[in-house]
Amino acid sequence: MPHRKLIARLRTVAGLSERDQAKLESMPHSIKVLADGEYVVRQGDRPLSCTVVMKGLVSRQRVVADRNQITSFYVPGDMPDLHTLHLPLVDHDLCSVGTSTIAAVPHSYLKYILADSAALTHAFWRETLIQAAIYREWVENLGSRQALPRLAHLVCEIAARLEIVGLLDDDRFHVPFTQQDVADACGLSVVHVNRMIQELRRRKLIEWEDQTIELRDRDQLEALADFRPSYLLR
Incomplete structure (x- = not known):
């Protein structure tokens, strides 16, 4: 089930009530197994779902000046494209590193549970801020x-x-x-x-x-x- 590592991840940044946990456990989803190098989404896509990494790793990457630049790796429990709830146009590729398993959760369901729970909204907002902090750390790592x-x-x-x-x-x-x-x-x-x-x-x-x-x-x-x-x- 896609919720297990996601719930473990969210518990590290915010408390989850039994009701909120139940909403995550009952997320509608479709599961896909990706081969090495297979794309989750491509630059320019407008996805209608968010990805939960279940097994393996996913990378965020884009070709810059004829060179592929990876700007983050995502581990089980991560939602690498959570921002597409509000920024629908994808500006990078998400790609499987080795074999991975992902779950796609409809935007409509995520918007519903976030509108219904301030605690979940807080947890996902904190998760987005942590992903931004990771990105800043990568910039500093590469530059300094x-x-x-x-x-x-x-x-x-x-x-x-x-x-x-x-x-x-x-x-x-x-x-x-x-x-x-x-x-x-x-x-x-x-x-x-x-x-x-x-x-x-x-x-x-x-x-x-x-x-x-x-x-x-x-x-x-x-x-x-x-x-x-x-x-x-x-």
Whole structure:
């Protein structure tokens, strides 16, 4: 069911009454399994539903000056296009990273429950503000940090966001990233990304095998990245 991780996520930012939780649990929805690289929405679309990420990862991206730029990753429980309730024209692509499962919830139902519940309106508004804070952090990460702390910050953020919804297992987590995905998110070349991963391994801060990342020294990794998770739980 699409509500499980979403409710876990919303509980971190606002209290939910049993009545409000029931509204989320009974959301009408259609489920779709996406292959790697398959689009959720495309730039220029006017969707009539919002997406809930159920499994896997989704990226927000756009081609800028002939280069693909990823500007956010979305984890289970996230609603990456919640803003389309009020800004209907999509100005970017949402794309599956690896295989993912999503649920589409009609705008009409979301507008109904938000009009009926001030608490849910508050929770979704806070969630939108947190997504904006994440976006600002990404801008600062790309603009101000050197390559190694930039990559370290991305790893720390994904780990923290997965931890919030119970998907960090003993400082290990699964990510279907290719090095090209990481390069597109960090504004680096694939060669540079490979070197930075090897450097993090050399420092014994992470282990990255296939699609599993282990945080071997989380405190030192967060110190290198200057990572402060408070922006994820404002």
